[in-house]
Amino acid sequence: MxxxxxxxxxxxxxxxxxxxxxxxxxxxxxxxxxxxxxxxxxxxxxxxxxxxxxxxxxxxxxxxxxxxxxxxxxxxxxxxxxxxxxxxxxxxxxxxxxxxxxxxxxxxxxxxxxxxxxxxxxxxxxxxxxxxxxxxxxxxxxxxxxTSWYETNFKAKSLLDEGKIGGLRKAIIRDGHKGPKKIGVSKEFLEWLTDPELNGGGAIMDFGCYGANLMTWLMKGKKPKTVTAITQQLQPENNPNVDDDATIILNYDSAMAILEPSWNWPIGRKDMELYGETGALYSDNANQLRIRESTGYSSYTEETLFFKDRPIPYDDPFSVLAAVINGSLKLEPYGPYTLENNMITMEILQASVESSKSGKTIMLD
CATH class of the missing domain: 3.40.50.720 (NAD(P)-binding Rossmann-like Domain)
Structure with missing residues (x-):
């Protein structure tokens, strides 16, 4: 014994x-x-x-x-x-x-x-x-x-994949706030956020990455054919060395995405609009999703859904990290956290910066 x-x-x-x-x-x-x-x-x-x-x-x-x-x-x-x-x-x-x-x-x-x-x-x-x-x-x-913690984004992708609004034709993704200095970030944070060497750019990098990341996920790893971007500096007194407003257009074979990263929004936001052949999905924030389905020329039905935070371990990035490492969680291909997604995200960001500086559309291989 x-x-x-x-x-x-x-x-x-x-x-x-x-x-x-x-x-x-x-x-x-x-x-x-x-x-x-x-x-x-x-x-x-x-x-x-x-x-x-x-x-x-x-x-x-x-x-x-x-x-x-x-x-x-x-x-x-x-x-x-x-x-x-x-x-x-x-x-x-x-x-x-x-x-x-x-x-x-x-x-x-x-x-x-x-x-x-x-x-x-x-x-x-x-x-x-x-x-x-x-x-x-x-x-x-x-x-x-x-945005990897937003249950609304995952529900929107699930509905899109199910064909709820038909094939995706246009996405509009807006991210940002009033600007780092205006919202009162720490001096250490502000120093590198507004340094083009340490941050890679201004709002185009800081918030452009969200839309590029989400689109790469929604498109299941497919790259856009072209990237076109313009930037502005609307707060030169606060952001003298970097852009603080950008618009990025991603052109895919059968869809287009318009990314609007900015440090000039009057209200902080991270929202996404997906337009399909028969309807639209509005991921307004982490918890509210609206579904509109066309019933005529300008008429539609609308349903508003409310969600709690994502379930464990998806509600917390460190829980995701621990679960991935210990093998209890396998991330989906081209999911927002994954390296393969973020390599394409970086291609889009690099092309965006190049386009904004050159004034030309950038072709992706």
Whole structure:
């Protein structure tokens, strides 16, 4: 009997399913991104254990330490030091976008998975280097978008795939707010958001990525044939070095998308309109979806649906990261978080920037 108990205990502790339930050891790379509050202020859950933070700006680290209650003992001066001391399974990047490549370069060779805030990189060149590292070292590199948490977007795609409004013909996706300075982001966040080297551009990158990401998902990985973009600078006093308003047109074989990323919206927004052959879907926000079906020349029926937040683990990007790594969740092909989606997203963004600067339409291969 004693021997049997010992065998059972050994099986319990070495069972692969049991090991998968261990909390993910998560390191944080940078604190200058305003979205870092999503992890620092995250309510305790058993799937994630934040083990270390890399941040060289000690004033920033101490300020956030007091605000969120983490110990300065877990703050390190370099990625290498943080990784060596804490041995994370994954790293979440919350510095500027230019630093994403360096985070993957430090993590991937050690078998450490990475999740970055949108967009994936400041340029297609950096994105290709990230992709090569991820493939070489067999690690996940996920990109987090707030719109990945919107149940309305997933319901809209499901209805579109079911043929509720016929084939997709036009999409209009609007994202943005009044502008980083006007909404009062931190000085550390503002410094790099309005730096073309660290952010890759202004609103065209910061909010253009949402529409490019969603369209790549809706089109199941199909690229647009052409990309045309124009930008404006409507707040030169606040954004002297970057654009703050953009319009991007994506031309597909049988559909067109108009993306409207801006730091000049009077009200913050992340909404999507999908127009098909027989109706339209309006994803107004995270929780409200309207369905209009044509009944005549200008008449239609309208139904408004309300949704709660997405179910676990989809309601939280860190839960998604943990579930993907432990194998309990397999992301759909070209889903918003996936690397294959975000490589196409970066092609669209790169072409958008080139088009806005040259005044020409860019052909995609």
């Amino acid at each position: 004693k021997s049997l108990l010992i065998i059972l205990c050994c099986l319990f502790f070495f069972n692969p399913t049991f090991s998968q339930e261990k909390p993910l050891r998560l390191g944080i790379a940078g604190l200058a991104h305003g979205h870092v509050g999503w992890i620092l202020g995250r309510e305790h859950q058993n799937d994630i254990n934040m083990v270390g933070i890399f941040e060289q700006n000690k004033e920033l680290a101490e300020r956030l330490s007091k605000q969120y209650g983490f110990s300065m003992d877990i703050v390190y001066d370099s990625m290498e030091e943080m990784i060596k001391a804490t041995k994370p399974n994954a790293v979440a990047a919350f510095g500027n976008i230019k630093e994403h490549l360096a985070v993957v370069e430090a993590s991937a060779p050690k078998g450490i998975h990475v999740m970055v805030e949108k967009p994936l990189a400041v340029s297609l060149e950096d994105a290709k280097k990230i992709e090569a590292l991820a493939k070489k070292h067999n690690v996940f590199v996920l990109t987090n978008y707030e």
